[in-house]
Amino acid sequence: CQKSLLYPTPTTQISDISAFDTPERIFGQVYGLYGQLKDGNFFGERYQIYNEVRGEEFINLKGNAFTALQTWNFSVNSNAQEVENLWSSAYKTINATNVFLDGMTAKGNTIVDAATADNYTGEAKFIRGLSFYSLLQLYARPYWDNPTTNPGLVIYLxxxxNPASYQKARSTVADSYKQALSDLDSAENLLPESYEDNSKGQNTTRATKGAAIAIKTRVYLSMGNYDQVIAEANKIVSPAAPFQSSAGLALVANIKDAFASINTTENIFSLPFTSADVDAPGTQNSFAEYFLPSSLGGKAEYSLNASGIVAEATWGASDARRDFVTISGGSPYLIKFSTPSPYTDWAPIIRYSEVLLNLAEALVRKNNTVNAQAVALLSAVRHRSDPSVTYTTASFASATALLDAILLERRIEFLGEGLRGPDITRQGIAFPAKGAASSTAPTSPNYIWPMSADELNQNKLAVPN
Amino acid sequence: QNNRTVTGKIIDETGVPLAGVTVAIPGTRTGTVTNATGLFSLNIPEGTKAVKVSFIGYESQTVSLTDASDITIKIKPDNKSLSEVVVVGYGTQKRVEITGSIGTVKGTAIAQQPVQSFDGALGGRVAGVQITVPNGVVNNPPVFRIRGTNSISLSSYPLIVIDGVVSFTGDIGSTAAPTNPLAGINPNDIESIDIAKDAAATSIYGSRGANGVVFVTTKKGKQGKAKVTYSGWVGEAQAQRLPKLLNAQQYVDNKNLGIAHAAADGKNLGTSFAINEDKNGNPINTNWLDVVYRKAVSHSHAISISGANDKTTYYMSAGFTDQQGILRRNEFVRKNILFNIDQKVGSILTIGGKISYANEKNLSANSSGSLEGEAFNSGGLARLAFLTGPNVSPYLNDGSYNVDGGVIGTMGNVGVQSGIYNPQVILDLDRSNSINNHIQSSIYAQLRPFSWVTLRTQYGIDQNHIDNELYENPISGDASPTAEAINATGIYNRWVWDNTIQFDKSFGKHSFSLLGGTEEEKSTKELFGIDRTGQNDPLFNNVEGGWQTTNPISSPVNTYNYLVSEFGRLNYNYAEKYFISANLRRDGNSNLGKNAKYGNFYGLSAGWTVSNENFWSHSSLGKTLNDLKLKASYGKVGNASISDFKSFSFYGSKLYNGDPTLYYSQAGNDYLTWETSKQLNIGLSFGLFDSRLHGEFNWYRNNVDGLILFVPMPPSAGVPTTIPKNIGSMYNTGEEIALGATIINHKNFTWNSDFNISFNRNKITNLYDGATQIISQTSGLESVSVQKVGDPIGMIFVTRTAGVDPANGKRIFVAADGQKFEFSLYGGGDGLANKWMTTDGKTTTRSVSGADAVAYKKTNPTFFGGWDNTFRYKSFELGILATFQAGNYVYYGTNAGLKDQRYWNNSTDVLHAWNTPNQKTDVPRVVYGDNISNGSSFPLDVNVFKGDFIKLRSVTLAYYLPGNVLTSTHLSSVKLYVSSNNLGIWTKYPGPDPEVSSNGNNPGLQGIDRNTLANGRTLTFGLNVGF
Known part of the structure; x- marks a missing residue:
């Protein structure tokens, strides 16, 4: 008899037994981890959309629970599809990185050379760290609120x-942040500055040392650890203008280039989409589907809030970023992401301008002065899009005025990119009212999402938010 | 002494002449045997009053002689014959030696049944075997259960072994026309079907025995000259017990009444329904049932040539059948040919084989809505038949289809739909066909170097090459407006190679039979094809034509499983009084976890033929109770029918930035193993009055452990899929009684009767940690079944109601906590929908929903059975098979639709809807748009009904042409008959048929009738001729 037939080698899927057998398969898995990260329920692109519509800049037009209505009006329950799906998608990504790291230890490290193995390990840790941090923004109380007692994430490394019951308690918020940072520190050490082959934008679509550092400035800012924001940012921001990193990260001259061609020095890390079925964002997942008016091929799920940032008087008409807003049927819409179905705009995860503004904010908050470098950083971002404006320290009467200007700049600069929700919660301010949705105070249980009902049902050690 | 010559002919009960039959004068040595044409000639002394006719396998018969010198004697098979053998897996055994529980159905019982495959005709014939014909779609596999349901996630279908080769089962097509591979055998070619029920009988098939094993043996040639037969029938079928629907006027009135009620409740819908006129100015009144159903015509023909001499045995048959379904365009057409031959080579070697080819066409326009997963199909034809408004017609007055944007046009209705798709368009234009080219073939060599040693090797194949071919029109239906054509090839191939050695030896009164063997089996499945959309021209309705897009089909398949086994069997008996049998099998199965590939299975049984003891046979009781045998068995068998590769961990492949990726896609279980079933059987069989009354009683208990469940895990574990795990348990226990009697045995009139009844109780005793119930959905939409610890599998899961409030006509719902609430669609007067109130009329924020459902009633019958009667009067024979079951409930979900107050047409029940205060009725006040009060939105107890029934399953009246007429026509036998299936049904179930399954064979989802096609009543006329 043919005993080997008892241990089949399927021809349409690759068995876990042989997944680490060749360098090509291992490399395929690295790309697979990015593929998980850009799952529609996570960074491709519902995570950013949920965080965006929690803020005050968008108005829900469709009243559809499947396109974030309840997140927009702060009525999600623990069994809301977004609450359950994002939690589960993020953890599939995290577990995929864990399975990959285990496989590298068990076999992969002997198949590829040491430098490549380090690179891959760094990429996996980058993805895991980014995932942990991002989950904290929705499912955990902000860092300023008793981080050593409030529940954070369930952490598996x-x-x-295997089939097991997987009962595990949530770590504290502080410990969860610590884990995210540990992954990103490790990634920074293991990742290259850039990739030899950048023919398809690998420097943007794969994690780099700069990307790990950039994400860390975001993480430390959320934690209110301004010293560390400054320390990390200084690794990739030159002391004086033109601000750039040794690896060439810098603002592009025209912000539209950062969305049109995507693979630029400004796009530190982005997730790509193509029109192929399994590489496109899928239904009801993408920025353009949610935000584009139907005249431009979107589904017009959300218009911009006419009394939101678009009404800001200090946002000049000649600012290039005003071109990201169009009026359709009397309402303003965001057209930053402008490719119609299958909506193949790349999803920016972190841009160089965020690092500059993170650094600027940290400098102001740390010193509580009208910090000259902070002004220069802010000015670089504003001036790039509106050449009529150049800030000097004289432009700001106080540190508070400068801080307000930086925070305002963030709303303009990152409109639609998913930073607004975390920017509100880290400051501990209320979510403003918008349209039919009322304001949500930091003390409200809805200030963060509830824990996934699936998790509570299956993991008896998990506690609700 | 004067002698005279009596000549005559011996025929079997179907009129076929029998060669080699002994005809003798009782008490003398004078006798003869019949020749190849069944004729004999015997010199008898004057005064001889009778002759005795005897033949192996037939009942001996003493026939009184008259003055006639030419007589025809009919003899019938002897079920009690000592020589009767039963197929037991890798061999046969004498029935008297059987210590397991095995039921037998003779091929003659099902040969002329108007079914597509034999399994559909087994209902009511064997105790413990429950067959549910799920609906009237042709070639749909029946729900087949032996001793209850023995799994939750895996198949509960028994293992089907055809001439030693395990067959594929289920629906192996990928279209709306079901494709039961068992239809590859013409029922006319079946000699016998032996159904093994307990572990003693099934353990020789080890890991596949838990659901019982069905051995199908096809016909072989018999000694004598070549025999040629023709059998054919023609018949018609019609749907029965269809719901009574509103006519156009009633429909328009009722819908407008609902709109008026909505307005009275403060909601002006701005819609209305109207009577429309046809081109002659007459009001349109379409009976959509007539559009979808038809009087179906079927016919079937088979010829066979067979014979044998002492060296060669052969049988060849060819058949053609064309059976229309009662659903228009649904049809089954089979052309088949079967040939088998056995040749003795020298004195110790026999070589033989068979080849069976069938071209099985399963045709359908599109979904009937009756197969598993189809219940809520928008284009389900059975559903469209009762849902579509009768005030619109299939055609507009200019003769074109009545279609508006892909759905049926509304004609004069304002602001409302009139239905979903136009079924006439689907029936005219669509195609959903699967054509199976099916080869079942085997070859064997058998060596008997000594009389007590038999070596045998057999290699068999079962190859199904299925062309699934679909087209959906652009005018009305799921693929409108682009149209779609799919062509997918399904390949289900299997090879089986087994080798056995058997020793049969007796020492004095000790008889031994020892079997040892090995078996290998590999089964592969493939499905691939293309899917085209964007029809360039209406002419292009196949994938080869001109289309805009070409994609692969959405779920291609390429899998296999492999089984390798060793097995053995020891049978021992002492003086045919004490019997012991032991079976052992070790299976290795590729589908199981890598640490759990092998399993051992066994069956032990013992029997005591009390009646063969001297003390018994010499006692006075022994004279009456002439046959008494006690038996008991215990064993362990398995069920490993899990889908291929489910135990493995996999990486799938997608793209990232256009480059290939691998991602962790399936989590496996290295320890996944079979579900095990430990089965105990205790039984006795008896014969009274020289076995004129005989019977068998069995009690059994099957404890099933390690039920494979797909256990949910916390999302934080990040495991990509649920993992199958051996974790649940349940049991089946029951009693079976089978009785047979020759009630009247008169020369010209006989009445034989067989009755069986089976009781079965099922209980789930464990699911997985922390789970007391698993809710199961019909077609992924309606949560109407529940698997609950402490209850039988497949409980109906519905929300309770408490009638209709006579004061206001509102349905009273019962919440999970027992509180009652009333529902009104627009009762608040504020124009907003879905208002809930307490029974004293106060508005409340509480509502009742599917979340308040309870495990309400069981779907397994308490008992079921059959009663088969054969009456013979001279040349006439009347067969009546009635089947019955009781104690089960059926969820008549269709009824929710039949009272749905959206645009759907309704049954005439809504004519007694509540309309005036203090009116007592079970139908709530109609409010247009209300889909909650009658159970469309979530399932309600009001649509659960008892499923008890008695059915006239099969009634056949036959006439055998007498011998003297035959002689002049040079025919050896002629039988004419008229037969009906489902002639009558007695049930209180309001739907078409309580024997129904919207979820096919799915174990946990039985007893659901949701938008299912009715069953048909058939009437056939048949002719069998032997040349």
Whole structure:
């Protein structure tokens, strides 16, 4: 008899037994981790959309629970599809990185050379750290609120592959942040400055040392650890203008280039989409589908809030970023992401301008003065889009005025990119009212999302928010 | 002494002449045997009053002689014959030696049934075997259960072994026309079907025995000259017990009444329904049932040539059948040919084989809405038949289809739909066909170097090459407006190679039979094809034509499983009084976890033929109770029918930035193993009055452990899929009684009767940690079944109601906590929908929903059975098979639709809807748009009904042409008959048929009738001729 037939080698899927057998398969898995990260329920692109519509800049037009209505009006329950799906998608990504890291230890490190193995390990840790941090923004109380007692994430660092009950308590917020930072520190050490082959924008679509550092400035800012924001940012921001990193990260001259061609020095890390079925964002997942008016091929799920940032008087008409707003049927819409179905705009995860503004904010908050470098950083961002404006320290009467200007700049600069929700919660301010949705105070239980009902049902050690 | 010559002919009960039959004068040595044409000639002394006719396998018969010198004697098979053998897996055994529980159905019982495959005709014939014909779609596999349902996630279909080769089962097509591979055998070619029910009988099939094993043996040639037969029938079928629907006027009145009620409740809908006129100015009144259903015509023909001499045995048959379904365009057409031959080579070697080819066409326009997963199909034809408004017609007055934007046009209705798709368009234009080219073939060599040693090797194949071919029109239906054509090839191939050695030896009164063997089996499945949309021209309705897009089909398949086994069996008996049998099998199965590939299975049984003891046979009781046998068995068998590769961990492949990726896509279980079933059976069989009354009683208990469940895990574990795990348990226990009697045995009139009844109780005893119930959905939409610890599998899961409030006509719902609430669609007067109130009329924020559902009633019958009667009067024979079951409930979900107050047409029940205060009725006040009060939105107890029934499953009246007429026509036998299936049904179930399944064979989802096609009543006329 043919005993080997008892241990089949399927021809349409690759068995876990042989997944680490060749350098090509291991490389395929690295790309697979990015593929998980850009799952429609996570960074491709619902995570950013949810965080965006929690803020005050968008108005829900369709009243559809499947396109974030309840997140927009702060009525999500623990069994809301977004609450359950994002939690589960993010953890599939995290577990995939764990399974990959285990496989590298068990076999992969002997198949590829040491430098490549380090690079891949760094990429996996970057993805895991980014995932942990991002989950904290929705499912955990902000860092300023008792981080050593409030519940954070369920943390697994080993791959889960077997049938088991997987009962595990949530770590604290502080410990969860610590884990995210540990992953990003490790990634920084292991990742290259850039990739030899940048023919398809690998420097943007794969994690780099700069990307790990950039994400860390975001993480530390959320934690209110301004010293560390400054320390991290200084690794990739030159002391004086023109601000740039040794690896060439810098603002592009025209912000539209950062969305048109995507693979620029400004796009530190982005997730790509193509029109192929399994590489496109899928239905009801993409920025353009939600935000584009139907005249431009979107589904017009959300218009911009006419009394939101678009009404800001200090946002000049000649600002290039005003071109990201169009009026359709009397309402303003965001057209930053402008490719119609299958909506193949790349999803920016972090841009160089965020690092500059993170650094600027940290400098102001740390010193509580009208910090000259902070002004220069802010000015670089504003001046790039509106050449009529150049800030000097004289432009700001106080540190508070400068801080307000930086925070305002963030709303303009990152409109639609998913930073607004975390920017509100880290400051501990209320979510403003908009349209039919009322204001949500930091003390409200709805200030963050509830814990996934699936998690509470299956993991008896998990506690609700 | 004067002698005279009596000549005559011996025929079997179907009129076929029998060669080699002994005809003798009782008490003398004078006798003869019939020749190849069944004729004999015997010199008898004057005064001889009778002759005795005897033949192996037939009942001996003493026939009184008259003055006639030419007589025809009919003899019938002897079910009690000592020589009767039963197929037991890798061999046969004498029935008297059987210690397991095995039921037998003779091929003659099902040969002329108007079914597509034999399994559909087994209902009511064997105790413990429950067959549910799920609906009237042709070639749909029946729900087939032996001793209850023995799994939750895996198949509960028994293992089907055809001439030693395990067959594929289920629906192996990928279209709306079901494709039961068992239809590859012409029922006319079946010699016998032996159904093994307990572990003693099934353990020789080890890991596949838990659901019982059905051995199908096809016909072989018999000694004598070549025999040629023709059998054919023609018949018609019609749907029965269809719901009574509103006519156009009633429909328009009722819908407008609902609109008026909505307005009275403060909601002006701005819609209305109207009577429309046809081109002659007459009001349109379409009976959509007539559009979708038809009087179906079927016919079937088979010829066979067979014979044998002492060296060669052969049988060849060819058949053609064309059976229309009662659903228009649904049809089954089979052309088949079967040939088998056995040749003795020298004195110790026999070589033989068979080849069976069938071209099985399963045709349908599109979904009937009756197969598993189809219940809520928008284009389900059975549903469109009762849902579509009768005030609109299939055609507009200019003769074109009545279609508006892909759905049926509304004609004069304002602001409302009139239905979903136009079924006439689907029936005219669509195609959903699967054509199976099916080869079942085997070859064997058998060596008997000594009389007590038999070596045998057999290699068999079961190859199904299925062309799934679909077209959906651009005018009305799921693919409108682009149209779609799919062509997918399904390949289900299997090879089986087994080798056995058997020793049969007796020492004095000790008889031994020892079997050892090995078996290998590999089954592969493939499905691939293309899917085209964007029809360039209406002419292009196949994938080869001109289309705009070409994609691969959405779920291609390429899998296999492999089984390798060793097995053995020891049978021992002492003086045919004490019997012991032991079976052992070790299986290795590729589908199981890598640490759990092998399993051992066994069956032990013992029997005591009390009646063969001297003390018994010499006692006075022994004279009456002439046959008494006690038996008991215990064993362990398995069920490993999990889908291929489910135990493995996999990486799938997608793209990232256009480059290939691998991602962790399936989590496996290295320890996944079979579900095990430990089965105990205790039984006795008896014969009274020289076995004129005989019977069998069995009690059994099957404990099933390690039920495979797909256990949900916390999302934080990040495991990509639920993992199958051996974790649940349940049991089936029951009693079976089978009785047979020759009630009247008169020369010209006989009445034989067989009755069986089976009781079964099922209980789930464990699911997985922390789970007391698993809710199961019909077609992924309606949560109407529940698997609950402490209850039988497949409980109906519905929300309770408490009638209709006579004061206001509102349905009273019962919440999970027992509180009652009334529902009104627009009762608040504020124009907003879905208002809930307490029974004393106060508005409340509480509502009742599917979340308040309870495990309401069981779907397994308490008992079921059959009663088969054969009456013979001279040349006439009347067969009546009635089947019955009781104690089960059926969820008549269709009824929710039949009272749905959206645009759907309704049954005439809504004519007694509540309309005036203090009116007592079970139908709530109609409010247009209300889909909650009658159970469309979430399932309600009001649509659960008892499923008890008695059915006239099969009634056949036959006439055998007498011998003297035959002689002049040079025919050896002629039988004419008229037969009906489902002639009558007695049930209180309001739907078409309580024997129904919207979820096919799915174990946990039985007893659901949701938008299902009715069953048909058939009437056939048949002719069998032997040349």
């Amino acid at each position: 080993e791959g889960n592959k």
